[in-house]
Amino acid sequence: MWTMEEAVSALKRQGAKITSQRLAILRLLQGRRDHPSAECVYQELKGEFPTISFATIYSTTQLLAQAELIQILTVDNKRVHFDPNPEPHAHYHCIHCGRIYDIPLNERTVGEILQHTDFQVDQIQIYLYGACPECLKGLTQ
Amino acid sequence: MWTMEEAVSALKRQGAKITSQRLAILRLLQGRRDHPSAECVYQELKGEFPTISFATIYSTTQLLAQAELIQILTVDNKRVHFDPNPEPHAHYHCIHCGRIYDIPLNERTVGEILQHTDFQVDQIQIYLYGACPECLKGLTQ
DNA sequence: GTACCTGCAAACAATTTGCACTAAG
């Protein structure tokens, strides 16, 4: 996982200005494993920045994705989720509660997938869908 | 690939009624390899059904997905695409032109991914992103 | 000082919903 310093220099390398809102979003996402949505980021930052807007959240997260500091997940059809975890891993989306779980992945598996194409691949996402144990427990009670 | 007869009995098994609109959507999707969007289905059916609505297209495709006759792809952040191809394969989404390409996949690769979780998995999607050869050609000219 | 960034509000666009009418079984 990147440090704040690494993230800031990655942004500077892109010619981006370091604003307090961008620092706050970086700090909020750093090390998170719960894949917050834009709404979630908005709610959590409203305390510190009562005037923060979705325009800023979306533009900043797109910038962070370009700098490869986060991935923007579209595992959930309804809204995007942000993931700062750089390690290759799959995502499991529970179709009942909407939770997103990380699933570990072999480097080798990614290599195997890439073997089947010679297209230029910038990004790879592996999404699994089903009912999570938590929800199955509730459903069978 | 399923035949129309198989598709119809799969729908009946679900207790669904066989309407002319549903047959038309099935016929349109059957064997398609170009991942049409809802808009695309709408445009293509307007000739035969001048009054067909998006409500029908969305509800029917959801029904077909439940019957496992098609998959609803969310590889494109903007809109869903329908895929009647039941064989395990990945999807490549060109970030320039938006085209979606099929990428073959080993059964074994899917097995490897599933090994890392004991969650119930109904569906697995593998999405690759990048600039396709067609677009790269244009970009470097 | 000047480009870029922010926040607001409005625009956008894909999908969903409510409801009266119609058609399948």
Next chain:
DNA sequence: CTTAGTGCAAATTGTTTGCAGGTAC
């Protein structure tokens, strides 16, 4: 005959855009 499906229009909702003022550098 009864239940489910269709089509329409309106609602919904996540995301994007235009622009005026503000801020990093």
